[in-house]
Amino acid sequence: MVSLYQPEKYKVYLGSGKSIGFCTIWNEAEAVFGKSKILQEKTAILGTLYSRSGVNIVLRNLALNPQIRKIVLWGNGGLSNTQFGLMGKSLIEKIWNEGIDSDGIVGGTKFKLEKEIDAEIVKKIIGNVELIDISHLLFEEAEKYIEKIEAVGEPYMEPIKFPEAVLEKVETFPSEEVGWLARGKTIIEAWTRVVERIMRYGLIKGTQYGYQQRELIGVTWVISDENPDKPDLLLALEWPEELQKVTGATEKDIKEYYSVFLSPEPPTGISYTYGNRLMRYPLNDRKLDQIEEVIIKQLKDSPDSRRAVATTLVPEVDAFSKEPPCITQLQALQSRGKLHFLATVRSHDIFKAAIPNAFGLRILQKRVCEKLGFELGYLQITSQSAHIYEQDWNNAYQLVKCAFWERTPSLVFDLDTQRDIRGYLIIKVKDGKIFADFQGPQGEDLMNFEGETAKEIMKKIAQLEILSRTDHLLDIGAELQKAEIALKQRLDYNQDKSLIF
Known part of the structure; x- marks a missing residue:
């Protein structure tokens, strides 16, 4: 009988085998397990290792299941071999090759295991469980390798459940609290920096929906080089597919979202979109196209105009609405022949909405530039309430750990x-x-x-x-x-x- 550590939170798949654990390195575990009868029959547990902190979960599950005598690592995809993807694999190999000291610090690193994990038990696990890396094999070859592994006999110890981990760190670092700046050449680069700031400095507080959020006030992020016709998603390609989908960081999702900003007509059943409010703004006697009649007209009349401003708020409607627009104002300013867009967002769900929002603003900016004959300038987004909801904290935490906190900086000037x-x-x-x-x-x-x-x-x-x-x-x-x-x-x-x- 297999016991698992927090299976509702750390998803693994159970096979009918007894002594083999199969650990994918950033390959989607569900897809791997689902298509392989061999893995279903030969392995006891199959899961995915994403980050270095995931090694703690692997060790907890091994302590609960001493009948597992071999852990097979397999990462044969593009993501599996990136610097981002190799962090967890490199650490678990360090543990087996160089061991840990009495404080739980992994040999050759500064990484410390959760203090609740007994170092002596880990040493016993290392001594009795063989770690095998077959990442060089294609999937079909990996299956054949697993099929040949002979089952091992009795458990080497009684199952051990380590105490739950208690975080020792301060949840929120001290900070200036209001007024932040993040820059990036691409939307994904700037967005990732915003996520990092929120997870480090964001104040934990309630919401009107009944759950918690981490919030920073007055976050301005500036993007310099993004081409919305060819979204630069290189950084996002290092993420798990699930994370790309949750954040909207896929080319398909982004281009589908463009209509939210470029089309004046809302889809059936939707009261309004940003494109609808910007290009069909309700006046008493007609609908105002703020893009053509305000922004473009003002800048045609004077390239130095500071009046090229559009709003999505309709006071008589939104003052009493439970869903007023989040992006509330858009301004266009020209300098040195480049047209910059400056957007104000009253409430910004950074983890689930911000990436599509930013690409939508960028494609609208490019279309306006093309009509006016200006070069594409900067996109500045000021998120007055930049927040991440508690249900997304774990994904955000794993992301910033891999992208910033655990990543060794390059010592070579670029x-x-x-x-x-x-x-x-x-x-x-x-x-x-x-x-x-x-x-x-x-x-x-x-x-x-x-x-x-x-x-x-x-x-x-x-x-x-x-x-x-x-x-x-x-x-x-x-x-x-x-x-x-x-x-x-x-x-x-x-x-x-x-x-x-």
């Missing part, structure tokens, strides 16, 4: 993704002083700093807020401190090079 759009600093040491020349992206001289200590220059740079990126600020701080050491020790200083003592 000009394409890490360039500071405001410019850069050239640092030199000469004549007993440190000099820092601030230059624009094209090399134009903008500002000069000098001082005898790193702190003098760092304080001035911080006071003027001339840099836009946190990593750039940290790098400049390190370089200035290095320049001061070189000055005091009479060493040669070369920016971005190690000091030679």
Whole structure:
């Protein structure tokens, strides 16, 4: 008889076998199990390992089922072999190959197992359960491999149920609470940063629907390069298919949603859509097309107009509605021949609605640009209440853990993704002083700093807020401190090079 840890939350599939556990690496477990009679007959448990935290669940299920003597890992899809997809697999292999210490820290890593998981029991599991990786095999080959495995005899210990995990961390980090900024070249990149901010800093509070939410107030996310005709979903391709569907991050869902913004007619049974409110806004005597008659007209009359504004709110209707529009205002502003869209969202379900919303706004922006002859500029979305509902917390938590918290940052500078759009600093040491020349992206001289200590220059740079990126600020701080050491020790200083003592 197989026992499971929280099966309603951590879905696994039970076969008629006794001693084999089959663990897919980001391959959909249901599809794999459903199409294979061999797996159904030969395995006891089949599940999927997504993230490093999922290793805790694997160990809990192994402790509950000591009759399982072999764990077979199989990940042969595109996602299974990405940096994102390999995190869980790499960790479980570390546990078997390098073990854990008495505090539950996995050898060769800084990852700590849940404190409720007994390290001595884990060591017993490692000693009695064979870990086998067959990820190099195609599915049909993997089936043949499983079919040849002989069943192992008796359990090696009594079943053990570890205590429930109790989180030791603060649920919400201290923060400024109101006013946030997230930037990305693509919608998915900016959206993922918003999700991370909410899961780290979002205040847990109630809703009018009776369940909980994590909320940040005043979140502005800015997208620079998204082409809505060819949605950039590269980052989302690393996610499980279920997560792509939940968030609407599939090309099919996105393009189906475009009609919500591009069509003035709502579908049958729907009282309104954003396209309907924007292009058929109800006046006393007629319907107003705010896109053509306001936004496009204003910018044709004057490309510098600040009056190209549309609203979706109808006060006499929405003041008494339980479902007023979430996106409430849209403004178009032109600069340097580019047309920027600025959207205000009063209430934004970030996990389930925000991605389709953003792509809908972007396609509308592109259509307006084409009619006016402007280049496609930035899309800025200000989510006044940016929230994630409690039923989505687990998926959001797993996503940001893999995308940010557990991902090792690259130590190599990438000009394409890490360039500071405001410019850069050239640092030199000469004549007993440190000099820092601030230059624009094209090399134009903008500002000069000098001082005898790193702190003098760092304080001035911080006071003027001339840099836009946190990593750039940290790098400049390190370089200035290095320049001061070189000055005091009479060493040669070369920016971005190690000091030679």
